[in-house]
Amino acid sequence: MLYCAPNKKYSDFIIVRDPDKCIDCRVCARQCSYEAHVYDESTGKVFSDDTRCVGCHRCEAFCPSGALLIRQNPSEFRDNAVWKPWFIKNIYKQAETGGVLLTGMGNSYPYPVYWDKMLLDASQVTNPSIDPLREPMELKTYLGSKPDALRIDAGSGEVRLAGGFTPQIAINYPILFSAMSYGSINLNVHKGLARAAEEMGILYNTGEGGLHASLYRYGRNTIVQCASGRFGVHSEYLNAGVAVEIKIGQGAKPGIGGHLPGEKIGPEISRTRMIPVGADALSPAPHHDIYSIEDLRQLIYAIKEATDYRKLVFVKIAAVHNSAAIASGMVRAGADVITLDGFRGGTGAAPTMIRDNVGIPIEMALASVDERLRQEGIRNQASLLVAGGIRCSADVVKAIALGADAVYIGTAALISVGCTVCQRCYTGKCPWGIATNDPFLAKRINPEIAHEKLANLIRAWGHEIQEMLGGMGINAIESLRGNREKLRGIGLNESEMNILGIKHAGA
Amino acid sequence: MRRATLKQPEGNGMKRVYQKEDVCIGCRLCEIGCVVEHSPAKDVVKAFRNASPRPEPRNIVEERGPLSFSVNCRHCDEPACLHACISGAIAKDPLTGIVGQDPEKCVGCWSCIMACPFGVIRKNGAQSKAVKCDLCAGRTIPACVEACPNRALVFEER
Numbered sequence: 287m288l289y290c291a292p293n294k295k296y297s298d299f300i301i302v303r304d305p306d307k308c309i310d311c312r313v314c315a316r317q318c319s320y321e322a323h324v325y326d327e328s329t330g331k332v333f334s335d336d337t338r339c340v341g342c343h344r345c346e347a348f349c350p351s352g353a354l355l356i357r358q359n360p361s362e363f364r365d366n367a368v369w370k371p372w373f374i375k376n377i378y379k380q381a382e383t384g385g386v387l388l389t390g391m392g393n394s395y396p397y398p399v400y401w402d403k404m405l406l407d408a409s410q411v412t413n414p415s416i417d418p419l420r421e422p423m424e425l426k427t428y429l430g431s432k433p434d435a436l437r438i439d440a441g442s443g444e445v446r447l448a449g450g451f452t453p454q455i456a457i458n459y460p461i462l463f464s465a466m467s468y469g470s471i472n473l474n475v476h477k478g479l480a481r482a483a484e485e486m487g488i489l490y491n492t493g494e495g496g497l498h499a500s501l502y503r504y505g506r507n508t509i510v511q512c513a514s515g516r517f518g519v520h521s522e523y524l525n526a527g528v529a530v531e532i533k534i535g536q537g538a539k540p541g542i543g544g545h546l547p548g549e550k551i552g553p554e555i556s557r558t559r560m561i562p563v564g565a566d567a568l569s570p571a572p573h574h575d576i577y578s579i580e581d582l583r584q585l586i587y588a589i590k591e592a593t594d595y596r597k598l599v600f601v602k603i604a605a606v607h608n609s610a611a612i613a614s615g616m617v618r619a620g621a622d623v624i625t626l627d628g629f630r631g632g633t634g635a636a637p638t639m640i641r642d643n644v645g646i647p648i649e650m651a652l653a654s655v656d657e658r659l660r661q662e663g664i665r666n667q668a669s670l671l672v673a674g675g676i677r678c679s680a681d682v683v684k685a686i687a688l689g690a691d692a693v694y695i696g697t698a699a700l701i702s703v704g705c706t707v708c709q710r711c712y713t714g715k716c717p718w719g720i721a722t723n724d725p726f727l728a729k730r731i732n733p734e735i736a737h738e739k740l741a742n743l744i745r746a747w748g749h750e751i752q753e754m755l756g757g758m759g760i761n762a763i764e765s766l767r768g769n770r771e772k773l774r775g776i777g778l779n780e781s782e783m784n785i786l787g788i789k790h791a792g793a
Numbered sequence: 794m795r796r797a798t799l800k801q802p803e804g805n806g807m808k809r810v811y812q813k814e815d816v817c818i819g820c821r822l823c824e825i826g827c828v829v830e831h832s833p834a835k836d837v838v839k840a841f842r843n844a845s846p847r848p849e850p851r852n853i854v855e856e857r858g859p860l861s862f863s864v865n866c867r868h869c870d871e872p873a874c875l876h877a878c879i880s881g882a883i884a885k886d887p888l889t890g891i892v893g894q895d896p897e898k899c900v901g902c903w904s905c906i907m908a909c910p911f912g913v914i915r916k917n918g919a920q921s922k923a924v925k926c927d928l929c930a931g932r933t934i935p936a937c938v939e940a941c942p943n944r945a946l947v948f949e950e951r
Contacts, residue, residue, distance in 0.1 A: 309841035311825050348942065351837045416835050581836040708887035719818075733941045 291338055293378040294372075299341040301334040307353035308332065314345035314354060316449060319715040319727055340748045376638070387638035390711030390721065392538050392630040392675060392697060393439035399630075400649035400736060400782070401681045405791055407772045416464050416761050419750035425748055427692050429529075432597050432666040433620045442619060452622065453598055455528050458487030459748050460686060460763055463740070464673050464696030465511050465533065465602070467493030469546045469567065470634035470711070471700075472728040473500075475720055478703060478736025480504035485737070490507045490691045491694070494518075494544070496532060498556040501711045502526050509600065510590065514543060515569035517559040519632035526748040529623070530589050531600035532582070534573065537631025537674040540604030540645045543570035545635065550714055550723050553608035579615035586620040591635035598622040605651030605674065606644075610658035616668070617659060625694065626651050630675030632697040634721055635712035648674040649688065653786045656689025656768060665768075679750035686787065688770040702743040703736045802869050803810040807890035810935055812862040812946050815947035817854075819861035822917050824850035826940025827864075827865075830929055841893070846919035849932070850927040853913055863946060864938060866891045866913050866926035874925070877908035882923075896922050 287295065301322060310332050314323040322338035323345060324330075339356065346354045363371055376387055409415040410732050415422065431452050439448035463479045470493065477500075479490040484507045491509040496518015501508070501549035508527035512519050524530055535541065546567035556563040563695075586599050601616045602625035603609065613624050628648025633641065650673045659665035672685050673694035685693050701707065704718040719730025751763070760766050774791040775783050783790060799924075825837065826832070831848040832840035841847060852865035868885075872892045875883045882898035883905060900922035906914045917924045927934070930937040940948045 307838055309838060310823075311841065313820055313822060348820060348822070350822060350829075350940075351841075454849070559905070724821070729816055729859065730818050732945070735944060736817075763889055774869065 287335070287337070290346050292615070293375075293380065293382070293534050294337055295460045296361065296378070297336040297339060298375075299339040300336045300357050301327075301339055301345075302357055303334060304353045304355075305333075307351045307786075309351050310352060313348050313350060317344045317348045319387060319438060319717045319722075319724075320713075321576040322656065325529050325749055328431075340708045340710045341706075343706045353479045359558060368642075370690075371385075373690060388584070388635055388712045389638040389641055389709050390632070390634055390636070391709045392632040393642050393645075394709065397629075397647065399675070400647055400778075400786065401516070401675075401677070401684050403496075403776050403778050403782075404684050404685070404786070405774045405776055406680070406758065408684060408756060408757040408773070413759045415710060415759050416756040418749075418756045421756075422761060423752040424764070425459050425751060427460045427763060428454045428456065429459050429623055429671075429691060430506050431668055433665060453596055455489070455598060456487075456596065457489060457692060459511065459691035461682060461689075461744055461747060462488055462509070462671070463691060464492040464631075464694040465489035465491035465509070465531065466634075466696055466700075467495030467511075467546075468558055469493075469495040469500055471720055472723050472731065473498055473554065474728055474733050475700075475736060476501060476735035478589050478740055479699065480507065481733065481737040482740035482744065485741045489528065489742060492532060495546075495567075496560065497523055497526055498554065510543070511602075512585075513569055514571070514573045515560065515567060517567060517569075519636075520560070521704040522544045524589060524592050525597065526595070528594065529598040529600055531602055531623075531625065532573075532585060532589070532621075533602045534576070534582075534629070535604035535606075536600070536633060537627030537629050537645055537648070539636040540631035541605050542636065542640050543571040547714070550730040552723060552727070555723065562666035576631060579619050581617035582616065590620070600671070600748075602627060602632075604644075605646050606620060609646070609651045610654040613655040614658055614662055614664070617664050621668050622654065623672040623691075624669055627657060627694075627697050628652075628672065628674030631673050632700075633711075641675060646673050650785055651772075652685060652688050652690055657787055677709050679747035680754065682747060683751055683754045684694075684768070684773060686766050687769050687772045691767065698743070699740055702739045703731060802867050805870055805890055806950065807868065808928075808948055808950045809868055810865055810926075810938055810946055812858060812864065813945045813947065814862035816943050817861045817863060818943050819854060819856050821863075821886055822850055822940045822942060823863045823937035823946060825903050826856060826936035827851050827926075829930070830936035831924075838853040840897060846917070849915045849917050849924050851913075851915065851924055853915070863941075864911055864913050865935075865937060866892060866928075867911055868926075868928065871874065874905035874914060878906040879904055884935050889928075891928050891931065892925070894923065896920070896924075899923055 310325030312325045315325045320338045323334050340790045437448040439446045483490040489509050494511050505526045509531050510527040510531045511531045513533040548564045600623040601621040605626050629645030669691040672690045674695045676695050682693050689721045716722040720725045771785050773788045775788050776791045828848050828851040829837050829840045832844045852863050854863045880898050880900045882895045899922045914925045938948045
C-alpha cells in the first residue's frame, strides 16, 4: 500500500479475513491470480491487499476453514446522485492511463429488464393444465427455413410431402450455447460445452476462433462461426458443424470489432486460428466484404455453395435501433436463422462505454423483429434465435412466447461452471480458469465436471419449461411460439406494451 | 523427473488413489484434508491452530510450472520401505493390501524415507517418527480424494 498511487486505494472490494478461522494454509494465495493474497515466509502468515481484489470470490469458495469474506468496500464518497463512485473511479483510472476503459461480460447498467416486467399465464377451469410428469411434453424444436406452404402429393395412393424441406436442425431443448471463441475461453471449457451439447441434443457455437482439431468429432452439435476476422475459416471448418453463423455484430459491443492480444496466441490457438504465434488477432468492426444486404446475400450463398447446401446459414446481429428492417433484409438475403444479440450479451472484452451504452434490450428487438417478419409474411423463412441476458428458464419461456424459436445462453453457461461475473475476462487471468489460456489457470476447468454442470443446467431448465408449458395447458413448445396472449405486462407504459405486443396484467 | 521412470503399482484387487495431473490445480486442499483427517479433533481450524504437534500431510503435491499432482503412498506390492525398515514398524496387510506403519515401533531412522522410490514418506519432526498414508482407515473415500475440488484424485481399482 505504501507505494500505491493514492486513488488506487479506493478499492472496490475488501477482503475480510477472520483471524480466528484463518489457518494460513495458503490456499487463497495459490488460487488468486491477481496476487491479492500473499504468503509471508518470515511470519508464516497470509496477508491480503484489497486493492488487487477483483471480487471473483475464488478464495472465498476455496478457503477450507471459511475464514474469508469478500465484501463491497463500504468506504463511501459523499452521497451524490450524479457523481456516483463508478464515474469517479473511472475518471481516476483514465487520468492515470489515458486509455479506453475495458470490461468483460454484458451491460451492467440498471436499465429495465423486460423479462421481469412480463408475467406468464396459467390454465384455470376453462382449459386443463397438463402434468409433464404424466403426459408427453414436447420441447423438440426444428431450426431452419420452413416452406411458405406444404405441398402434398397423394397421387400414388400414398400421402407424402412433395418438394421436401431445406435442411433443418432438430434440437431437444430450445436452448443453445452462445458463440464463445477458443481464445476468449479455453479448450477445456469448449470441451465441456461440446460434450454437454452432444449429451443433451443441442448445439454449441465455436465463436470466431476456429475449431480445435480435437472437437471436430462433435460436429453434429456444432455451429461454426464466420466473423469479420475469418479466423480459422477453411473448407473443412465450414463443413464441420451443422450450421455456419455469419457474425455481423455482438450485443456487448455493437459496431465494434474484436482484439485478442498476441500474448494469448499460443501454439494451439495459432494453429486453430491460422495466425502466427504471438500475433494480435484483430477482428475488424465490419466485414469488409459486406457493406449492404446484397453483399450479405453473396456471403450467405458463397457459404451455402461451399457447404453444398447441406448446412444452415445463421446471421447474427446485435440488437440495435433498426433491427427489424435489417432482419427483414437478412431473411431476404437467404439466412436460415436470424440471431439477435441484445445489449446484455456478454463478451470477453469490450470498451466499457460501448458495453453499457450501445444497443437495445433483446425483449424489444425480438418483439419488433418477429412482428415485422410476420407483417411481411416471411417469418416462416427463417428461425429466430435470441441471445443476451437469458438468466433462467422463465426468461426462455417468455422469449419463446414473444416469438423466438430458441435462445442462446453464454453468461448463464459460464456461471454454471463457476463464473461469478467479476467482469475481468479481458485480463486473461480468470481465477476460475474460464476466460484464460494460462495453462496453470485453464486446468481449473475439468472438462468432465464442466460437461456435467452444463448438461445439468439444460436438464433443469428443460424440466422447468415443461412445468410452465403444462401450467398453460400447452403440450409442445411449438404451440407457445409467438403466443403473446400468454404474456401480460406489469408496470409497463403504453409504448412499451405496444412494442412488446402484449396487454397489461388484468387486461 | 523420477515419476517418468517409475510405474505405479496397480491391480491385486486393491483400490488406490490415482492422480489426474491434467486437472490438478495445485491448490493443496488434499494436503489439508489429510492433516484434518489425521488430527485428533478432525476439524480444520482445530487441526491447524490447536493440535500440537500439527499432523504432517501424508500426501505431497509435486509442482513444476503449470504441472502438479498429489502423490501419496502407492501401497506397493513389494514395498521398499518395508524391506528397509529396521524395527519392523512397516507391514503390508495381506487382506487389504494397505502398507501400514506402527508409530510405536518406528525408531525414526528414516530408512523408509530413503528407500521409498516415490518420495511419499515424511518425517514427523516433533515426534521423530516417519508418517505415511494409511488410505484413511475407516473412511470409504480417503480424505485427500474427497477434498479435491477438481476430481484430480480418484480412488479406484486399476
